[in-house]
Amino acid sequence: MENKKIVIALGGNALGNDVEEQKEAVAKTAEVIVDLAQQGYHLIVTHGNGPQVGMIQTAMDNFDKDLAASKKVPLPTSVAMSQGYIGIDLQNAIKYELYRRDLDMKVSTILSQVEVDEQDEAFEHPSKPIGRFMTEEEAKEKEAEGIRCMEDAGRGYRVVVASPMPKRIRELETIRTLMNAGHIVITCGGGGIPVINKGGKLVGVSAVIDKDNVSSLLASKIGADYLVILTAVEKVAINFGKENQEWLSDLTVEQAKEYIAQEQFAKGSMLPKIEAAVRFAESGEGRRTLITLLEKAADGIAGKTGTVIHM
Ligand SMILES: Nc1ncnc2c1ncn2[C@@H]1O[C@H](COP(=O)(O)OP(=O)(O)O)[C@@H](O)[C@H]1O
Numbered sequence: 001m002e003n004k005k006i007v008i009a010l011g012g013n014a015l016g017n018d019v020e021e022q023k024e025a026v027a028k029t030a031e032v033i034v035d036l037a038q039q040g041y042h043l044i045v046t047h048g049n050g051p052q053v054g055m056i057q058t059a060m061d062n063f064d065k066d067l068a069a070s071k072k073v074p075l076p077t078s079v080a081m082s083q084g085y086i087g088i089d090l091q092n093a094i095k096y097e098l099y100r101r102d103l104d105m106k107v108s109t110i111l112s113q114v115e116v117d118e119q120d121e122a123f124e125h126p127s128k129p130i131g132r133f134m135t136e137e138e139a140k141e142k143e144a145e146g147i148r149c150m151e152d153a154g155r156g157y158r159v160v161v162a163s164p165m166p167k168r169i170r171e172l173e174t175i176r177t178l179m180n181a182g183h184i185v186i187t188c189g190g191g192g193i194p195v196i197n198k199g200g201k202l203v204g205v206s207a208v209i210d211k212d213n214v215s216s217l218l219a220s221k222i223g224a225d226y227l228v229i230l231t232a233v234e235k236v237a238i239n240f241g242k243e244n245q246e247w248l249s250d251l252t253v254e255q256a257k258e259y260i261a262q263e264q265f266a267k268g269s270m271l272p273k274i275e276a277a278v279r280f281a282e283s284g285e286g287r288r289t290l291i292t293l294l295e296k297a298a299d300g301i302a303g304k305t306g307t308v309i310h311m
């Protein structure tokens with residue numbers, strides 16, 4: 001029987017918030033990924049980059065404040081750097097875990113560019129929080145410099161950038177080829193490097209694509225059986241954080257749409273995950289999304305925990 005294909009989207013807690021935390025976090029993440037690889041799944045791993053791309057962009061902006069705007073490092077270049085920086089730590093952690101278990105398996109990181117629509121309304125309405133958390137005062141100072149900020153889910157203020165919908169993953173065939181050759185493939189990091197297609201020339205645009213959205217697109221294009229979104233909660237809830245909170249184990253697309261209309265899922269955190277799951281379910285028969293904790297991934301795939309979204 002053909003091996004089942006899984007796209008795993010890693011959230012912030014699989015990576016940590018700084019260089020030191022990342023090294024520790026990816027070691028644990030690698031164990032979970034190699035456990036699944038040992039069960040015979042074909043695995044494609046995507047990841048977020050919110051804290052990391054913000055850190056890189058800040059470092060680049062501060063390199064020389066007097067540089068002309070045309071010489072400054074653009075945001076898509078920082079996204080590319082974040083793919084390399086996170087990709088190499090994940091790849092090496094997985095390599096080490098394979099070595100420790102004496103497994104003859106390969107792991108590759110593919111830098112990936114994702115086409116977006118130049119006319120996407122998201123360019124007019126920045127919604128993706130990146131970088132470190134700031135106080136309201138710090139945010140006001142940034143706003144005065146013309147940098148947009150927003151309050152992020154009660155956790156403080158962050159810089160906010162445009163997050164257009166992913167339309168086309170340019171390295172899809174490379175990803176497919178490596179996956180079919182048995183590699184664990186790390187790709188579409190940070191949502192992919194956002195580009196527009198100008199008569200065949202790929203030109204970076206100032207944005208950060210949502211990694212759950214690109215993971216859903218990747219999973220549908222690759223014909224994955226499962227999209228697994230690993231985050232900081234074991235299950236999705238309705239009335240989240242309230243007295244009448246109810247954890248959900250099973251969610252049909254129809255129910256999900258009703259809950260979305262009731263605004264049960266927070267914008268910028270759980271909402272894009274549910275929307276990504278709905279799009280994946282609607283893209284082909286039998287396509288299911290699991291949302292759970294990193295350490296519960298195997299149990300979730302075995303149907304023991306997490307929230308599964310399906311038609
Ligand atoms: N209805 C909900 N059910 C469960 N979690 C929710 C809900 N609404 C918001 N959340 C929050 O969404 C968070 C996951 O989003 P986020 O931190 O952005 O994810 P990521 O793991 O991709 O970095 C959870 O940790 C939880 O605090």
Ligand SMILES: NC(=O)OP(=O)(O)O
Pocket residue numbers: 011012047048049050051189190191208209210211212
């Ligand atoms: N690009 C992206 O979605 O990053 P986060 O998951 O860290 O927000």
